[in-house]
Every structure is written in structure tokens, then in C-alpha cells.
Amino acid sequence: MLTAITGINWGDEGKGRMVDLLSQEYNIVVRYQGGNNAGHTVVTPEGKFVLNLLPSGILRPDVVCVMGNGMVIDPAHLEKEIAALRAQGIQIDPSHLKISDRATICMPYHVAEDGLEEDRLSKSGNQFGSTRRGIAYSYGDKYMKKTLRMGDLLNLDQSVKDRLATIVEWKNLTMEKVYGQKPIDLEEMWAWCQKYAELFKDYICDTGAFLDKADREGQKILFEAQLGALRDIDFGIYPFTSSSNVIGSYAPIGAGIPGHKLHKSIGIMKAYSSCVGEGPFTAELAMTEEEKNALREAGHEFGAATGRPRRVGPFDVVASRYGVFCQGADELALTLLDVLDYMEEIPVVEKYLVNGEEVDRFPMGEALDNAKPVVKFLPGWHCDITTCRTWESLPQAAKDYVEYLEKAVGCKIKYVSVGAARDAYLVRE
Known part of the structure; x- marks a missing residue:
């Protein structure tokens, strides 16, 4: 059984919570796919955990976690993330975590480039809202075939050092002549590689062979995406996207078993909209600043990776229907329904107004940039639902809201999250 859990919108939908569940x-x-440029926050009886690189299954001792070839991995960040989890009592060893030998390494100079370019763009107000973690530069170098992979750390011989020297020479053309920075030091980069080779050598392996064998033996495999459909490099709000394919159909490829097929795709979407970073976000135009601040505070909408306040707005039917289409979702989980407890009536973006015409198909380019929200209001329930554990125990207005969203996006909502606690959810059979 191969199942993908993916984001329907702009990311931050609560995928980590559902993967943990x-x-x-x-x-x-x-x-x-992805790197440490986004985060999943998971609350368990043992505490609150923020994960950037590690799969959310790492919190369960009997689950094996895999970091696939489609990822870009910053070993320095991974070291800190593992140390933080161990300090919270989470056991992590090579039997519990496996890292693909084909995954791209995010090097220190990738992080430096990311920050320098974002600083340059910010002077003219054209920044992308990058997390400055070096992700785009790692992926760019991957496709230019000018980077190292985690498997190279298993055999740091002269040929690898010669390749790194060629890369560093090329990088210094940019660092020195474009950004006016000091040159990257080859020996420092080589020592950095040696450090993390020693640290992660027992974790790095052919994860494709491991997963292929596991699937053939009938083991159940869950694929965890970072971000959401609207941040996909091909199908998202380009160029304000991530640098990888986040859609579920890419899961077997990015995991290392490209010939295998998904059996199920579970999409995750919030009961309202949120977005980190730049780019078109029609839903936020449907609320006043005061209303957005209230929603942001109610939902604790601050990025897990950056701490930045997220942009917020009502649930966006147009964007969510498109996300369901991109993800090929068979069923959905609706998260953070309890955040709306305080609302007397709940706004929903039902359509977009583009060039004077109402549309329900998600547009691209200039049409999306200029789109205005067409808002519908639904009755609120205005009571605390965090103790509800069955569909029947929800107030009628909350059930009506869920059923409206389900019909609007055209996909069954099976799971509904009503709080941050691990057991604060209900299943609609």
C-alpha cells in the first residue's frame, strides 16, 4: 500500500499532524522532496515538535523514516534537528532513519547565495520571500549537474575533491564578481564534507532498493509532502513557488521507486487560507486588516521554519478545487476547524472576479495577479468544538460548513481536526 499525504493549497495545511496520526x-x-525551507509542527503527549527535514513519522519508534532522493539535505541543519529531537527523548538511529545516497547536498554556499540574492532583490521590492535556506540554489545546481550528493560522503576520495574544486571555482565567479564577497575556501568546504560524512555515513544507503523490497513484501508506505500544490514548481503560482514537485504523483519518483504507483492520495486543507511568502493570494483581499489579525492570532499563524507571520484569509474554493485536481486526491483531511469557533459568520471565497467576469477555474499569470474574491458568508457555530470526537458531536453549523466545502471542492472530507492535541480529530465514515 503506497499512500501520499499532500498539501492542497500554499503549504502549512497541517500535513505533519496528519502524517503523525x-x-x-x-x-x-x-x-x-524539498528541504528545510518549511516546517511541520506536531503535538504529542510527549510535547511539541517542530520538524523541518525529518519525516513526521520520526516521532513513532516503530516506524522507519526515509529521506528520499528528491530532497535537498543540509547536513548541518539535520544534525541540529536530530540533536533537538534526541533532547526531547526521541530515539534516532540508522535502523529508524535512512537517507538516500542520491539526495542532493545543500552546501553552505547555497545558503549564502540565497541570502545574498534575496537581499539584492529586496532593494527594489522584488524579493520572492525566500526562507534563505539555500533550497532553490541546491536544486538549480542539481539540474546543472554541479553539486554533490549524499552518497559522495561515503567515498570522499580525490575524484570527489576534484569535482568539488571545480564547483567552488565556478561558484566564486558569482560570489566575488556579482556579490563582491570573499571567495569560498575549498579546504573549508572539504572539511565540512568530511565532518558530515563521519556523522551520517551509517544512515546513507540505497533507499530505492530498501523501499522496493518493502513494497514487494507488502509493507505499508506513507509519502509525506512539503508545502502544497500551489507551491509546485510546475503547477503552482510560478515563480512564487518552491523549487521541486510537491504533487503526489511525484512521490514514488522522489522516494526512489519510480516504477511503483500510488494506491491512495490524501489531500490536506485548512478550514481557512494561509500563505507564507510573496505571490498572488486572492483570499487575503476578502478580509480587513483587523479581521486578518484576529484570524492569524486565533490560528497561531506564524511559520514553523521562520517564525514569520503568515498571510491569512477565508477558505478559497477556487484554489482548493484546483489543488484537489493537481493532487489527484481520493479523500481529504480538513484541519484547524476549531480556529473558526470565534466567528459569528464565516466568509468563503466562492469564485474570483477576473476582468469583470466571475470564474471558478483557478487562473494563472496576470489574471491571477488581478483577481478579486467573490465572497459567500456561512453561519458560524460560535462555540468550542475542541472536545468533539465524533461527527455527531459537532454543532450543526460546523457540520454544514464541512459539507459545503466538501461539495464545493468535489472530494470527500474524511478527517476533521478540531484541536492541536494528538487525539483532537474525528473520522467521517
Whole structure:
């Protein structure tokens, strides 16, 4: 059984929470793309955990976690993340975590480039809202075939050092002549590689062979995406996207088993809209600043990776229907329904107004940039639902809201989250 859990919108939908919930039914959890430029926050009886690189299944001791070839991995960040989890009592060892030998290494100069370019763009107000973690530069170098992979750390011979020297020479053309920075020091980069080779050598392996064998043996594999459909490099709000394919159909490829096929795609969407970073976000135009501040505070909408305040707005039917289409979702989980407890009536972006015409198909380019929200208001329930554990125990207005969203996006909502606690959810059979 191969199942993907993916984001329907701009990311930050609560995928980590759902992976943690569903991972109890799976043997293996795999991250198949992205890097440490986003985060998943998971609350368990043991505490609150913020994960950037590691799959959310890492919190379950009987689940094997895999970091796939589609990822870009900053070993320095990974070291700190593992140390933080161990300090919270989470056991992590090579039997519990496996890192693809084909995953791209995010080097220190990738992080430096990211920050320098974002600083340059910010002077003219054209910044992308990058997390400055070096992700785009790692992926760019991957496709230019000018980077190292985690497997290179297993055999740091002269040929690898010669390749790194060629890369550093090329990078210094940019660092010195474009940004006016000091040159990258080859020996420092080589020592950095040696440090993390020693630290992670027992974790790095052919994860494709591991997953292929596991699938053939009938083990259940759960794929965990970072961000959401609207941040996909091909199908998202380009160029304000991530630098990888976040859609579920890429999961077997980014995991290392490209010939295998998904059996199920579970999409995650919030009961309202949120967005980190720049780019078109029609939903935020449907609320006043006071209303957005109230929603942001109610939902604690601050980025897990950066701490930045997220942009917020009502649930966006147009964007969510498109996300369901991109993800090929068979069923959905609706998260953070309890955040709306305080609202007397709940706004929903039902359509977009583009060039004077109402549309329900998600547009691209200039049409999206200029789109205005067409808002519908639904009755609120205005009571605390965080203790609800069955569909029947929800107030009628909350059930009506869920059913409206389900019909609007055209996909069954099976799971509904009503609080931050691990058991604060209900299942609609």
C-alpha cells in the first residue's frame, strides 16, 4: 500500500499532524522532496515538535523514516534537528532513519547565495520571500549537474575533491564578481564534507532498493509532502513557488521507486487560507486588516521554519478545487476547524472576479495577479468544538460548513481536526 499525504493549497495545511496520526497504520514514512525551507509542527503527549527535514513519522519508534532522493539535505541543519529531537527523548538511529545516497547536498554556499540574492532583490521590492535556506540554489545546481550528493560522503576520495574544486571555482565567479564577497575556501568546504560524512555515513544507503523490497513484501508506505500544490514548481503560482514537485504523483519518483504507483492520495486543507511568502493570494483581499489579525492570532499563524507571520484569509474554493485536481486526491483531511469557533459568520471565497467576469477555474499569470474574491458568508457555530470526537458531536453549523466545502471542492472530507492535541480529530465514515 503506497499512500501520499499532500498539501492542497500554499503549504502549512497541517500535513505533519496528519502524517503523525496516520503513521501508526504504516511501516515506513518517506519525505520525497524539498528541504528545510518549511516546517511541520506536531503535538504529542510527549510535547511539541517542530520538524523541518525529518519525516513526521520520526516521532513513532516503530516506524522507519526515509529521506528520499528528491530532497535537498543540509547536513548541518539535520544534525541540529536530530540533536533537538534526541533532547526531547526521541530515539534516532540508522535502523529508524535512512537517507538516500542520491539526495542532493545543500552546501553552505547555497545558503549564502540565497541570502545574498534575496537581499539584492529586496532593494527594489522584488524579493520572492525566500526562507534563505539555500533550497532553490541546491536544486538549480542539481539540474546543472554541479553539486554533490549524499552518497559522495561515503567515498570522499580525490575524484570527489576534484569535482568539488571545480564547483567552488565556478561558484566564486558569482560570489566575488556579482556579490563582491570573499571567495569560498575549498579546504573549508572539504572539511565540512568530511565532518558530515563521519556523522551520517551509517544512515546513507540505497533507499530505492530498501523501499522496493518493502513494497514487494507488502509493507505499508506513507509519502509525506512539503508545502502544497500551489507551491509546485510546475503547477503552482510560478515563480512564487518552491523549487521541486510537491504533487503526489511525484512521490514514488522522489522516494526512489519510480516504477511503483500510488494506491491512495490524501489531500490536506485548512478550514481557512494561509500563505507564507510573496505571490498572488486572492483570499487575503476578502478580509480587513483587523479581521486578518484576529484570524492569524486565533490560528497561531506564524511559520514553523521562520517564525514569520503568515498571510491569512477565508477558505478559497477556487484554489482548493484546483489543488484537489493537481493532487489527484481520493479523500481529504480538513484541519484547524476549531480556529473558526470565534466567528459569528464565516466568509468563503466562492469564485474570483477576473476582468469583470466571475470564474471558478483557478487562473494563472496576470489574471491571477488581478483577481478579486467573490465572497459567500456561512453561519458560524460560535462555540468550542475542541472536545468533539465524533461527527455527531459537532454543532450543526460546523457540520454544514464541512459539507459545503466538501461539495464545493468535489472530494470527500474524511478527517476533521478540531484541536492541536494528538487525539483532537474525528473520522467521517
